Amino acid sequence: MAAAVSFSTLTAATAAGAAPHSAPARVTRAALDPSLVSGRGADLGFSEQEAENAVTNGTVIGPGTDAYTLPAEASGRSAVSLKPGQYVEFTLPADANAITVRYSIPDAPTGGGITAPLDVAVNGRDHRNMTLTSQYAWLYNEYPFSNDPAAGPLHPDWWTTECACVPNATTPAPTFATPFRPNHSFDEQRLLLGRTYHAGDVVRLTAPAGSTAATTTIDLLDSQQVAAPKVDLRAANVLLFGADPFGYRDSADAIDKAIAFARKAHVPVYIPPGVYQVNRHIIVDNVTIEGAGSWYTVIKGHQVTLSTPAPDGSVHTGVGFYGKDASAGGSHNVHLSGFAIEGDVRERIDTDQVNGIGGALSDSTIDGLYIHHTKVGIWLDGPMTNLNITNNQIADQIADGINFHTGVTNSAVRNNFIRNTGDDGLAMWSEKTADANDVFDHNTVQTPVLANGIALYGGTDLTVSNNLVADPIREGSALQIGTRFGAVPFSGTIKVANNTTVRAGTFELNWKIGLGAIWIYALEHSIDADIEVTGDNFLANTYNAIMMVSDFSVKDLYSITNVHFSDIKVDGTGTSVVSARAAGNATFQNVQARNVGAVGVNNCGSFHFTPAGSEFTLTDLGGNTGSGTTGPWFASWELPNTITCDDRPPVVAPPAPSPWS
Structure with a gap:
């Protein structure tokens, strides 16, 4: 964790003068050097790059583990927050024609989410627009949660640790504040780039000036080379039964x-x-x-x-x-x-x-x-x-x-x-x-x-x-x-x-x-x-x-x-x-x-x-x-059963993992 933070600080500080191709790609798995997790987990052909390790003129947030905060929900417990006009850029580690961006933008003041633009450019050109949304993010309150950031306790008779609410009381203690327990704040979106780019090409994500989102938080970028579409001429093609590939009409009956x-x-x-x-x-x-x-x-x-x-x-x-x-x-x-x-x-x-x-x-x-x-x-x-x-x-x-x-x-x-x-x-x-x-x-x-x-x-x-x-x-x-x-x-x-x-x-x-x-x-x-x-x-x-x-x-x-x-x-x-x-x-x-x-x-x-x-x-x-x-x-x-009980011992933040010799 400490090593990642120092790297992020260095790249952020030098971002303003960075030119395309100036920063090497830093590929991770679960925000770690891949060698530390070799042979473990899934391999689906994409490369993960954490935003906190990338070049940015935004702000690195985290690391942090406190629940209901953006760093805690970010991969590696850290991310990059962009104000309108700011960017984060990633150097591709291998050929890629597709990316996935994991991000968070604020909720609407009364809930329900907002949309905001994100500019995607490769090598300073080939601009494409993504429309980010928080409509599928931001839950609040106690289980099973609410979409309303102003909601009071859903279960006034529950013991609620964060607000010192009194059980069986209908009015919470004055310490209760809204939004209460904001969580599930990230989302992701995929984008086909329309052509293949190569190792060393630079993908820049920019929150445009005038964005409807006060902040756009980028957690990571996954990049990959997606194979050409599969074709099966010997199958029952749903188009022959009336399915609409443009999504205007419901295709359920045609698929049936x-x-x-x-x-x-x-x-x-x-x-x-x-x-x-x-x-x-x-x-x-x-x-x-x-x-x-x-x-x-x-x-x-x-x-x-x-x-x-x-x-x-x-x-x-x-x-x-x-x-x-x-x-x-x-x-x-x-x-x-x-x-x-x-x-x-x-x-x-x-x-x-x-x-x-x-x-x-x-x-x-x-x-x-x-x-x-x-x-x-x-x-x-x-x-x-x-x-x-x-x-x-x-x-x-x-x-x-x-x-x-x-x-x-x-x-x-x-x-x-x-x-x-x-x-x-x-x-x-x-x-x-x-x-x-x-x-x-x-x-x-x-x-x-x-x-x-x-x-x-x-x-x-x-x-x-x-x-x-x-x-x-x-x-x-x-x-x-x-x-x-x-x-x-x-x-x-x-x-x-x-x-x-x-x-x-x-x-x-x-x-x-x-x-x-x-x-x-x-x-x-x-x-x-x-x-x-x-x-x-x-x-x-x-x-x-x-x-x-x-x-x-x-x-x-x-x-x-x-x-x-x-x-x-x-x-x-x-x-x-x-x-x-x-x-x-x-x-x-x-x-x-x-x-x-x-x-x-x-x-x-x-x-x-x-x-x-x-x-x-x-x-x-x-x-x-x-x-x-x-x-x-x-x-x-x-051993075998000495009482060594310390109910809540002091916590010492562990250092970043390293290879085991």
Whole structure:
């Protein structure tokens, strides 16, 4: 973090005299040197460049981790703020004909968002205009949030940490101020450049003079070379069934007709380049639907208010591809690829079925989609089995990125990129029925605004491997294994292997303590399945790297046992390597730690402080190296259950991660 700031300061100071091609490209992954995350996360062919590392005459903001601020929600916890007339410019690291800009502009004073221009120029010419919007950003207040920046408390009887509101009172304390808890402030937009530019060419983003946005905050630029559109002459082309590629007329009925024909003829459905208006669900079963590529084929809809609520509780509908409900047998043999879904969801209503992909899809694949501005990118309700989700990008969701809900089995999510979700990036939620034998592998999750990067809520024989999770913001962290939300207990083996987290271990606003980058949480059941955490790297943790915790109200009911950590690297903690706030036990082997900000083990157990020691036992299996503030992080005097409890130790900001020799 410190190195990035000094680089940003240098480039900003010299920006006024900079000429095109004067600044080298600085490519990162999750705002880190790519070598630090090699082999982890998704690879979808684009190069990330952080604005704080670029040439600018604007203002670098951050780094910062305080919730409800722009730096906290930015990749790398830092960004560049532009006033009208200011710019930030990026040197292309490789050939590119397309860019994605992640940005934030202010909300309208009464909510609902504004639009503002952004000038895109390459090498000082070839100008193109982007119209930025905050219509899909800026939520406020308590869950499930409000679009009104002036709204008072949504739940006056809730304990609200930030405003000292009195429970069961209808009038908040005078300390309450609006806008209250502004969040979900960033959005992204993609642009085809119309031709290929080359390494060393300079892309300048300028907030034009007279912009309607008082500030335009640029977080990053992704650049890539997009392949030519795919053509399939042997498929059922939706144009032949009346679809409108210009988006003036609704094309849902035409797509339905193409699907019906394709099923009879045993051919795929092809949606050629264009923007197709679709304002309801397309029901899919035993069909292949392929676009020309997600940059060319866009299925875009308006959110539609239903005249009466649907049986499932929805009060809106919108664009989405849905399998049949599991109660009706679900759908099978569905293959979706090569198109974008652009939704129109601006508020969180959990009963609404306004997801990009939904229903139950067995023996199916979802590949190469771009899903934007829906409630949840992909939400599957089981029982269902054998679904593979690969090579997709999901951005700017009101809730989750991908959720396996209830009895999803033998399914995998691989090589997907997920950014700016309003809830968990990836989740397996075994509500009532266990998810089993599922895998989340080689995915990247960045900046989940609420909850966790990757979460497992109950289930059997689950694997989370080779993922990269960066910059979780509040009320969650990077990785969670938790018994909550009505989930069945864990069973079998839960494997968390070879993942990298960065700038996780966040501050829990309700508890007012720091979490771990990985936190194991016993809320509704004890956790006693075989949990294997192996080969993971926890980098630049704001608070702890590892946490075992039970809610205080159930701390004497539930415990966490049979957890095994091995071959772990911890580089930087604001507080401890391990925080134990529950009864139970765990083993540690070859856990290397450095740049630890507090005592290595913060062992509170279940807070009874018995003469026999903590109720949480840590077992040293050897090879645990590195130091905390009191000597070796895993000192012999701490074992097996010495009480070392410091409820809220001072925080020491960790240095930037570096290669491990």
